Amino acid sequence: MPELLLELFSEEIPARFQRRAAEDLKKAVTNALVDAGLVYEGARAFVTPRRLALTVTGLPARSPDKREEKKGPKVGAPQPAIDGFLRAAGLSSIDQAKIESDSKKGDFYIAQIEKPGADAATLLSAILPKILTDFSWAKSMHWGSGSFNWVRPLRAITATFGQENEDPVVIPFASNELTSGQTTFGHRFLAPDAIKVRRFDDYVTALERAKVVLDLDRRKEIIKADADNLAFAQGLSVIADENLLEEVAGLVEWPVVMMGSFDPEFLKLPEEVIIATIRINQKCFCLRDATGKLAPNFIITANTIASDGGAVITAGNERVIRARLSDAAFFYQGDLTTPLEHGLPKLEDTVFHAKLGTQFARVERIVKLAGDIAPMVGADVERAKRAAMLAKADLTTGMVGEFPELQGLMGRYYAIAQGEPADIANAVELHYKPLGPTDKVPTDPTAIAVALADKLDLLTGFWAIDEKPTGSRDPFALRRAALGVIRIIAENGLRFPLQVEPDLLSFFHDRLKGTLRDAGARHDLVDAVISTDSDDILEIIERVTALSELLSxxxxxxxxxxxxxxxxxxxxxxxxxxxxxxxxxxxxxxxxxxxxxxxxxxxxxxxxxxxxxxxxxxxxxxxxxxxxxxxxxxxxxxxxxxxxxxxxxxxxxxxxxxxxxxxxxxxxxxxxxx
Incomplete structure (x- = not known):
């Protein structure tokens, strides 16, 4: 049966959009095919930095003929009703309609409408340009004189359709100022010449010869395997980073892995700072030695085969990383000279939310709340208040200004450096956690008190100003905060009544129901133990567990x-x-x-x-x-x-x-x- 090949060749597509775009293209095309009566056997989508591609196999050469019946008015109905029925059914005379009888409604007219199928190529020539026009990107642009939008300027469209052993036809259509054809291009630097494409198999082969690996997941496998092998040869191991691997694979069409190094003196910096610097600025992987310590090396993924074996590329990356690590060392040393609490006044100039005041006002609320919570979770009141006071102070530091994702963590380093007790320093880092379902939960009483205070202040504050999550919209991560409270209470076995307004308590109930159901609890048992005033998370969980055992x-x-x-x-x-x-x-x-x-x-x-x-x-x-x-x-x-x-x-x-x-x-x- 015939096969469709579609490729949309463009300037570089941002890596973060690629996988979603490939899936969206497959969904849009296959849905349209089914709607047109073109039922297919299989479809696969692919993406590289410069192309979206789709192959659909097992398509029919034309859509099937259809016969539909259209029910008309009763026999003897007024002429205007008869005329309207004839127009709608495409009949020239009522004699062309059949008469059917119903024991209750009597005799009425039926029109049999024949709808012949259409050539698949004809249908595709109408389907594909509409898909391009309607395609949704998180961010898009238009160029030239047209109004067509795409993530980056579109340079060529390949659209072929045909049987396996025949020359395919080009699906004719135009989009913006481009006309569909069967020409694509290889690697921008290694094989930039035009390539004539027939069908998917020779398309993939031709791209491989032109130094393009079409499959994103295969590029990831190549990068991972080559990086692991290169590291192993040096007695090192790559620090796994799935998000970085996905991003890097989206930046290259022909991955070539190399290893660089940096001055071991920089290892005096916190390893998280080094990893963040190298990851964010250069998209490189860091390494560990046989003892588990951070090694002064990194993995580069290039998009070319260098004639010098990669010496210039490696040297360039080393030069940039040296400069970036020097900046990080400057920030770190500068931050160490200033006690954390000295940054607190700066929080008065930072607005947390227009209706909830400054970050400093929020810190004051968290301090009070942490002090109230401390006796309930076995924490020392003054230590909990001290940790809460310092919890947001690192937001004013140079390092967190450069790497916001290190907030909390850098606060712990600075707290330790200025002699704070371990539980206070750890609470500064852990009060943000858990950030997700697999993230660790604070277990030390001081950290628990501050983490609960932080999340409960966030929730009660936004509930007070009626800024609640709606649908999928949750800009302040309030669902995550509620789930964090639930996990902290449940995993630490805390008797901690949630003294919040009924509407917010109901919000907690909804999150808890989802958590329990995800863990395998029956939804009806959860509903049976939760009442509108159930404010003890641990009690609810224990009741559900006990009820489940009883009913088993x-x-x-x-x-x-x-x-x-x-x-x-x-x-x-x-x-x-x-x-x-x-x-x-x-x-x-x-x-x-x-x-x-x-x-x-x-x-x-x-x-x-x-x-x-x-x-x-x-x-x-x-x-x-x-x-x-x-x-x-x-x-x-x-x-x-x-x-x-x-x-x-x-x-x-x-x-x-x-x-x-x-x-x-x-x-x-x-x-x-x-």
């Missing part, structure tokens, strides 16, 4: 069935009489052994469950509930709730209400599915 046992399953039966009876009777049964159970009205036994057991279990819940022992509470299984089963086997004697009936309903109340001490079982 036979006792739990049968008890749930008994609960549902009781709840249904109560609901029906309470609705009938518009009241709630919650009166005391009259022992004198208990006639049968089974109801007497249940009444006794329910009272005992109610007291035991209340005691377990008071000690936050939810497994114990669930175990007590499990003992109800037998008496409940026996009750419903032997007892007719709706007895003819109204007093007996009401007493039995009150007993079932007492059972419901007892089970609700740990969860709302009415929300449990199954």
């Amino acid at each position: 046992s036979d006792d739990g399953v049968n008890l749930l069935a008994g609960y549902r039966r009781a709840a249904n009876i109560l609901a029906a009777e309470e609705k009938k009489f518009n009241l709630t049964y919650n009166g005391a159970v009259d022992q004198g009205l208990l006639r049968l052994t089974e109801e007497t036994d249940l009444a006794f057991v329910v009272d005992a279990v109610h007291a035991a469950v209340s005691a377990h819940v008071g000690r936050n022992d939810y497994k114990g509470a669930m175990a007590e509930l499990a003992t109800l299984r037998g008496p409940v089963d026996a009750f419903f086997t032997a007892v007719m709730v709706n007895d003819d004697d109204s007093m007996v009936r009401v007493n039995r309903l009150n007993l079932l209400s007492r059972l419901r109340e007892t089970m609700h001490l740990v969860a709302d079982f009415s929300k449990v599915a199954g």
